[in-house]
Amino acid sequence: MTKDQRRSLTKKALLDALVICLKDQDFNEITTIRLVQTAGISRSSFYTHYKDKFEMIDSYQKELFHKLEYIFDKYEGKKEGAFLEIFEILTREKLLSALLSTNGAKEIQDFLINKLQRMIAKDFIDPTAEKRALKGFEKDYASIYLAHAIFGACQAWIKNGKKESPQEMTDFLLRFIPQ
Template sequence: MSNKIDRRKQYTKMVLKDGLIQLLKEKPISSVTVKELCELADVNRSTFYSHYKDPYDLLDKMGEEIVVDMTATLNSYNFKKEEEVLQMTEKILEYVATKSEICQVLLSEHGETAFKRRVMKLTQQIIMEKWLDDYHLRGKLSDYIPLLILSGSIEVIKNWLGNGRQESTAEMASLIHHFTNYGLTGFRS
């Protein structure tokens, strides 16, 4: 009996997430109502409220799932080895590609900026701190370097998703990795 209830809860959460994604393709989170989300997902309002406080709470939990998965992926690599950093970047992009619809919405102007901030904070904690130390870039401007690299990388990923992922994850990982390590000078022909 418990297994049946768990499956029902999982299904309910899935249809609510799918419904929110569909609505966020059309309008910002601030315009999404519980009523329209429940109608789209074919779920009672009381059922919605048994899982979430409001659409923002649902969106936040969706973003948190992505961050937890990304954290596990990032923590499984050794950032002292350059080839592992490239592999990690490719794995993150493969993950993002499998979750492209939700990632695209979370990174869009219709989503919440909290997701982008969480991804940047996570990446800075796990990767950038080590990178700054390795390249001896601590100092007055060191707070700006991760911001520049991470903001640019997130925008590249956002555009890649928006353009239908025409380039492979390996190509995108190489581009991000190369720019992060060598800047624009690494792209001269």
């Protein structure tokens, strides 16, 4: 096995361990010792790759931010496509689901909520916004409210074991937001 393969396996083991740890502990409470024990690696192996757990999660989140940014750009003005692709990613990505759970990292949660809020806010700016009778500050608050509601539904879906399909969740959410 090459050095790159060992490095990749160690990083994967740590990320998998984080998923396990997040099931019963808040990200800020998880220690490096618990991570390495769960991953079955030594502390020195951890520190060979990362300065601390924050650097570890930061490198993963940067990758996710780019992926999510791409999705929101790709489906600009098309909420159904964006929601569907995000739910599909959540069915595959255990760590992303764990990070979006109530025990997860606030940075990625805030990033996603902000993206949702900006996507929804655009609908309150269009000419049909007058039909909703929202004025000035109400549009801002409505988009913030809906973004948090969507995120809360996503967290509940994750917590409940993702029983509904990505399409079912997308269809459900689309009934509550402006089109």
